[in-house]
Amino acid sequence: xxxxxxxxxxxxxxxxxxxxxxxxxxxxxxxxxxxxxxxxxxxxxxxxxxxxxxxxxxxxxxxxxxxxxxxxxxxxxxxxxxxxxxxxxxxxxxxxxxxxxxxxxxxxxxxxxxxxxxxxxxxxxxxxxxxxxxxxxxxxxxxxxxxxxxxxxxxxxxxxxxxxxxxxxxxxxxxxxxxxxxxxxxxxxxxxxxxxxxxxxxxxxxxxxxxxxxxxxxxxxxxxxxxxxxxxxxxxxxxxxxxxxxxxxxxxxxxxxxxxxxxxxxxxxxxxxxxxxxxxxxxxxxxxxxxxxxxxxxxxxxxxxxxxxxxxxxxxxxxxxxxxxxxxxxxxxxxxxxxxxxxxxxxxxxxxxxxxxxxxxxxxxxxxxxxxxxxxxxxxxxxxxxxxxxxxxxxxxxxxxxxxxxxxxxxxxxxxxxxxxxxxxxxxxxxxxxxxxxxxxxxxxxxxxxxxxxxxxxxxxxxxxxxxxxxxxxxxxxxxxxxxxxxxxxxxxxxxxxxxxxxxxxxxxxxxxxxxxxxxxxxxxxxxxxxxxxxxxxxxxxx
Amino acid sequence: xxxxxxxxxxxxxxxxxxxxxxxxxxxxxxxxxxxxxxxxxxxxxxxxxxxxxxxxxxxxxxxxxxxxxxxxxxxxxxxxxxxxxxxxxxxxxxxxxxxxxxxxxxxxxxxxxxxxxxxxxxxxxxxxxxxxxxxxxxxxxxxxxx
Amino acid sequence: xxxxxxxxxxxxxxxxxxxxxxxxxxxxxxxxxxxxxxxxxxxxxxxxxxxxxxxxxxxxxxxxxxxxxxxxxxxxxxxxxxxxxxxxxxxxxxxx
Numbered sequence: 001x002x003x004x005x006x007x008x009x010x011x012x013x014x015x016x017x018x019x020x021x022x023x024x025x026x027x028x029x030x031x032x033x034x035x036x037x038x039x040x041x042x043x044x045x046x047x048x049x050x051x052x053x054x055x056x057x058x059x060x061x062x063x064x065x066x067x068x069x070x071x072x073x074x075x076x077x078x079x080x081x082x083x084x085x086x087x088x089x090x091x092x093x094x095x096x097x098x099x100x101x102x103x104x105x106x107x108x109x110x111x112x113x114x115x116x117x118x119x120x121x122x123x124x125x126x127x128x129x130x131x132x133x134x135x136x137x138x139x140x141x142x143x144x145x146x147x148x149x150x151x152x153x154x155x156x157x158x159x160x161x162x163x164x165x166x167x168x169x170x171x172x173x174x175x176x177x178x179x180x181x182x183x184x185x186x187x188x189x190x191x192x193x194x195x196x197x198x199x200x201x202x203x204x205x206x207x208x209x210x211x212x213x214x215x216x217x218x219x220x221x222x223x224x225x226x227x228x229x230x231x232x233x234x235x236x237x238x239x240x241x242x243x244x245x246x247x248x249x250x251x252x253x254x255x256x257x258x259x260x261x262x263x264x265x266x267x268x269x270x271x272x273x274x275x276x277x278x279x280x281x282x283x284x285x286x287x288x289x290x291x292x293x294x295x296x297x298x299x300x301x302x303x304x305x306x307x308x309x310x311x312x313x314x315x316x317x318x319x320x321x322x323x324x325x326x327x328x329x330x331x332x333x334x335x336x337x338x339x340x341x342x343x344x345x346x347x348x349x350x351x352x353x354x355x356x357x358x359x360x361x362x363x364x365x366x367x368x369x370x371x372x373x374x375x376x377x378x379x380x381x382x383x384x385x386x387x388x389x390x391x392x393x394x395x396x397x398x399x400x401x402x403x404x405x406x407x408x409x410x411x412x413x414x415x416x417x418x419x420x421x422x423x424x425x426x427x428x429x430x431x432x433x434x435x436x437x438x439x440x441x442x443x444x445x446x447x448x449x450x451x452x453x454x455x456x457x458x459x460x461x462x463x464x465x466x467x468x469x470x471x472x473x474x475x476x477x478x479x480x481x482x483x484x485x486x487x488x489x490x491x492x493x494x495x496x497x498x499x500x501x502x503x504x505x506x507x508x509x510x511x512x513x514x515x516x517x518x519x520x521x522x523x524x525x526x527x528x529x530x531x532x533x534x535x536x537x538x539x540x541x542x543x
Numbered sequence: 544x545x546x547x548x549x550x551x552x553x554x555x556x557x558x559x560x561x562x563x564x565x566x567x568x569x570x571x572x573x574x575x576x577x578x579x580x581x582x583x584x585x586x587x588x589x590x591x592x593x594x595x596x597x598x599x600x601x602x603x604x605x606x607x608x609x610x611x612x613x614x615x616x617x618x619x620x621x622x623x624x625x626x627x628x629x630x631x632x633x634x635x636x637x638x639x640x641x642x643x644x645x646x647x648x649x650x651x652x653x654x655x656x657x658x659x660x661x662x663x664x665x666x667x668x669x670x671x672x673x674x675x676x677x678x679x680x681x682x683x684x685x686x687x688x689x
Numbered sequence: 690x691x692x693x694x695x696x697x698x699x700x701x702x703x704x705x706x707x708x709x710x711x712x713x714x715x716x717x718x719x720x721x722x723x724x725x726x727x728x729x730x731x732x733x734x735x736x737x738x739x740x741x742x743x744x745x746x747x748x749x750x751x752x753x754x755x756x757x758x759x760x761x762x763x764x765x766x767x768x769x770x771x772x773x774x775x776x777x778x779x780x781x782x783x784x785x
Contacts, residue, residue: 007667007679014665021660022634027699029736030654031632038605039634047740049763051701080773095773099699121605151669151680157641158614158672161607226670237611242580276618278671280680287683341769412759413767421762423769424781473757 001064001364002147002291004112011154012109015116019043020102027099042122042160044090044115045101048416052096054104055118060128060146060170061089061367061374063113065358068365070111072350078104083350085335085343087407087458088167089127089367090118094414116154121162123153123233127169129177130332130368133292134376136324140189140196142172144289145225148280152226159233163240164248166233167205170198179369179485181213182206182461184250185232190219197221202232202262203254204489206455211251212489214259216266224270226279231269235262294325295362301327301379312387314436315398320383323376329383331361331375332368333390334397334405338430341423342408343371352393360386369458369485370407370446372400402439403447403512404430407458411451411468412475418451420468420475425449428505433512442512445525448483461485463526464511465492466504477504481511481537482529493534496542507541514540548626549647549658551640557596557624577628584612591621599644601629610642617643617673633657637665643673690720690748693729694760695741703763704738711737714775715764716752758784 004012019039026036040046044055056071063071071091075083078100079093086092096104108114118125126146133141149168153159159166169180172189180186186201197219204213220228239257241247254262303326307313321330333353336342345353353373357365360382366374378386390396399405406429409415411422426449433439448462452469459465465480476498483492499507512525514537519528529537548556561577562570568586575596578584587594597616599609613625626646627639633653640662647653668676677686692715693706704711706728708719721728721743729741745756755761761784766774768781776783 005683007682010666011669011679018661018664021657025657027736030657033733033739035604035632047696047701049759050703050766051696094767097700121607154669155638155665156670157638158610159607160638161605161610161635163607234611234614238608242606242608272618276671278678280678281684283684284680412762413769418759421768427769470758475758 001062002143002288008151009109009112012112012114012116015043015114015155016102016105016109019105023098023102038120038161040101042117042120043101043105044118045096045098046119046416048094048414049412050414051094052098052101053414054093054096054101054115055086055090056093056108056113056115057118057125058089058091058113058367059150060126060132060143061130061369062132062143063365063367064111065354065363065365067111067113068350068354068357070108070113072347072354074104074107075347075350082344082346084341084410085345085367085371085373087369087371087409087456088125089130089369090125091367092410094410119165120160121164121166122160123156123162123166123168126150126153127167127178127183127369129171129173130366130374131177131321131330131376132172132366133294134323134325134328134330135173135175135177136322137175138173138324139191140172141289141292142170142187142189143292144285145172145187145189145198145222146170147288147291148226148285149229152229156233159237162233162237163242164245164250166236166250168229174487176485176487176489177368179458179461179489181489182210182458182485183213185229186213192219195221198225200228200232203251203259205249205251206458206460207249208246208453208455209252209255210455210460210491211255212491213251214254216259216263222285223279223282224274227274227276228266228270230278231266231273234269234273235265239265295364295377297325297328297377298379299327301325302381303327305329305380305383309384311391311398312384315387315396316383318398318402318440319400325377327380329378329380331378331383331386332400333373333375333395334399335372335395336399336405336430337394337397338404338434339427342406342426345373349393349395352389352395356386356389370405372405398436399439401444401446402436403433403442403445403464403508404436404439405446406430407446407448407462409450409452409457411449411457415451417454418468419453419470420451420477422449422451422457422466422468425466425468425477425501425504428501429508432505432509442515443524445512446484447508458485459483460491461489462492463524463529464508466508469498471498475501477501479504479507479511479541481534482526484526488526495534495538510540511537549649549653550624551645552624554624556646559596561596561598578609578612580606580608582612584615587616587621588619591616591619591623594621594623596624596626597621598626598628598648601627601631604630604632604635610638613639613642613644614673633661637661641668641672641674641676690746690753691722691725692718692744692746692753692755693721693725693741694718694744694763695729695733695738698736698739701739705764706732715755718746718753720748720753
């Protein structure tokens with residue numbers, strides 16, 4: 001894992017003091033809420049329905065046991081004993097007091113954590129593949145690149161008041177586990193002619209007008225990357241729309257002028273920016289990469305798993321994935337128990353996961369965009385002990401990538417922007433499909449729920465997506481089908497008129513029944529939908 | 544607006560009133576020009592030698608186009624006064640300085656103690672910009688601070 | 690009736706104008722008639738409230754009931770964590 005040097009630490013420490021001063025000025029009335037709002041947002045502090053909410057970054061989803069323990073400590077000391085993992089590898093605390101926020105940041109800084117740019121119209125937390133450094137299909141570990149980007153984007157003086165928020169994801173494998181093409185910039189690392197570089201996609205996103213990002217640049221080498229991204233951002237900062245908040249994301253600019261014209265403008269800007277000497281030398285990428293060297297794997301670790309406990313075997317089949325190192329496996333801890341709140345973890349659970357990461361996974365944990373936690377490097381021989389510990393903490397739900405593994409935003413239970421509640425719908429659907437055998441029969445099925453058009457719950461990218469809307473003061477839910485946030489990225493299509501809270505649960509069951517009737521061998525829900533189209537689902541839903 | 548601009552330059556303030564970009568391009572003997580957020584500042588690049596003052600307007604503090612305008616001018620070698628005018632808040636002075644602004648005419652007065660604290664708060668920066676700050680990647684790889 | 694609501698500046702708590710001050714409980718809220726916006730501006734300037742706004746409500750035997758579900762959720766707390774709400778014994782259905 002990356003470790004701060006004195007430069008990194010001094011920058012994060014200075015930010016704590018800057019924010020402390022900003023809060024002090026706000027409480028003293030020296031600045032108005034209108035002036036304070038962008039300042040607090042750039043440090044992840046929202047005013048939500050019931051209290052302030054603090055969004056803490058987990059850069060590219062990687063954290064240590066000590067850092068996870070700190071999150072537990074913050075939950076206990078400053079919040080109400082729990083946190084909520086988001087769809088962008090952050091954690092949110094829901095019950096924060098403004099006058100305590102600087103102290104929280106000071107505590108986080110002691111373990112090299114922060115809330116810098118987790119909101120605001122700036123470059124947000126860089127997200128990445130939760131299996132980085134462990135996945136069998138990886139070309140290169142994306143985390144050193146993500147750290148390089150974290151540093152480049154932190155307090156970037158030119159890009160602090162962009163037209164709108166800006167999200168970047170980096171992956172280094174063929175399989176896209178980070179919804180890369182649904183980001184403002186998606187970066188896929190690859191090798192060409194023996195050189196490592198990046199393919200650049202720009203203009204993806206969800207929200208009101210979803211787009212899958214088009215490819216803008218076929219190949220950028222590591223030593224040109226910062227200049228190229230600087231050019232991408234500068235064109236956006238200058239020409240992105242500022243007249244309408246709903247049309248201010250870069251996806252709209254690219255949609256309006258076309259990907260080819262945008263790419264041309266970026267090329268022109270890049271030719272100029274490249275002369276400025278802003279690209280760190282490859283030695284800097286190498287310095288960072290050294291922190292992400294593979295851990296000291298035991299070459300003699302047995303490559304077999306004792307599956308004699310049937311409950312354990314089910315969990316292994318569902319939540320454990322192949323590791324590039326023989327004798328090891330990748331464990332995903334589902335934060336989606338049937339009666340639970342997707343992405344929520346209590347302080348005690350955070351501590352349990354922290355300890356397991358330290359003891360069994362080389363002190364490393366990951367956060368996924370699907371609101372789960374990963375132990376990336378677990379010896380197969382230790383899986384049973386890990387499972388037992390998770391089970392005792394209510395963390396052994398064996399539903400990864402099944403219909404019960406629902407992504408849901410906080411919705412109207414917490415969020416000031418929401419139009420409808422998301423979590424109760426997720427709970428009712430999880431209850432309807434509580435039988436794990438039934439979930440496994442349905443196979444991989446990504447169900448995603450958002451409580452408003454901003455789409456934090458990624459409903460556009462759900463095999464089944466649900467969007468909560470306000471219909472004359474009553475919560476109403478639109479159903480959509482056929483989205484994907486993976487390497488086969490696509491935007492889901494709305495089935496038709498919406499449903500009430502119970503109706504949407506029935507509707508989900510109806511479309512899964514259509515799938516079971518129509519599927520051919522080996523097809524996932526998404527494959528069947530893509531083959532047979534919307535019509536059979538519509539007929540079943542609306543007659 | 545406060546009476547005299549907050550300046551980080553040693554030369555005397557430029558007295559000639561700034562003209563609009565359109566007026567400047569039509570009347571090429573002006574030495575001061577005012578850039579609105581939607582103006583393409585690159586139109587000035589052939590004329591930088593005759594300019595003593597470029598005033599970049601910030602009608603609303605959330606509109607960040609002027610930050611790019613400033614960097615573009617500095618990257619093209621403009622050395623005259625570069626002034627941010629309008630809805631400029633104290634917490635924006637540091638990033639504006641990094642983008643090349645060396646003069647400020649904020650609509651509402653800036654508290655000098657707050658400004659003083661913020662100017663010296665960050666000892667290090669992560670990225671190169673239009674100021675002389677040396678990014679930490681250079682310090683890490685042997686380049687001394689300026 | 691019309692209610693004036695907002696959040697407490699230092700704590701972020703949801704607060705309701707009682708006619709003479711602010712309360713955490715919507716049951717204490719008073720009808721502000723047409724005075725709400727002006728009152729909100731004054732109170733905000735004095736930093737006794739953050740982001741004040743006026744909402745429609747009806748008077749019920751249990752007290753004022755906000756017209757919109759968002760404000761009913763604000764008045765109660767998260768319906769999925771009733772233990773953290775102002776009425777832990779109530780049913781989540783009260784917001785409907």
